[in-house]
Amino acid sequence: MSKSPQTILVTGANKGIGLEICRQLARFGHHVILSARSAQRGEAAVKELAGDGLKVDFLLLDTSDETSIQNAARELKQRLKALNVLINNAAILDTWQGTILKATAADLRDCFVTNTLGPVLLTQALLPLLEAGKPSRVINVSSQLGSMANMGDGWAGYGISKAALNAATRKLAEALQPRGISVNAASPGWVRTEMGTENAPLPVEKGAHNIIRLITEVPHSLTNHYLEEHGEIPW
């Protein structure tokens, strides 16, 4: 468990659960790097936190763009000696929530690129910093909708891409355990954000806490797990 200040990068953090994760981590005194694909939206989020007396750094990072990932990794290597935690939070939903029989190629592709490929490529790009920060962690923000054990129809691009993110989590966990880096997938629960909609039962504070607890409550030795508030989700 990590009580000492950690250096933590959060993707897709200009709003929703990512922004709230940054807020809570900054309150704990961690060095937080809030990243976003839009400089304007990202800097507005940094300003919002500053208004609450919380200091976080900003990093421009579009997780669907390989060049942006490489540029961001280069920039971080100049700024940091080590990274202790990478939280792959950025994600998108399909534009069509109905049956897979009508899912478009664009939705399937876009969800895969942002929700699966982005976290894998970013983890690769940040490996030297994560190794320098070990024992370090990669937390992939997944979803109950990515569980193969409970896979239903609907939200095809999202569900498939989160299941693939879970598979990538397991492969990364295997590959990185010998290097002192734990890798887990975690679901925040159904949370009231733009993605979760106002019908969701959980406030954003609770959703963010369900991710942060992997840093504050879960031992570093735990790797290759798929967790939610109450325990394990079947893969």
Ligand SMILES: NC(=O)c1ccc[n+]([C@@H]2O[C@H](COP(=O)([O-])OP(=O)(O)OC[C@H]3O[C@@H](n4cnc5c(N)ncnc54)[C@H](OP(=O)(O)O)[C@@H]3O)[C@@H](O)[C@H]2O)c1
């Ligand atoms: N809310 C829920 O009920 C729920 C349930 C299960 C899992 N989750 C997961 O929790 C995480 C956060 O979800 P949320 O509810 O906070 O969603 P949200 O309110 O829609 O926020 C998503 C964030 O991701 C960013 N993003 C999207 N594509 C990006 C890209 N290519 N590069 C960088 N940033 C990108 C968005 O930036 P822009 O503002 O620029 O679009 C935004 O900051 C996601 O991984 C989601 O799958 C959420």
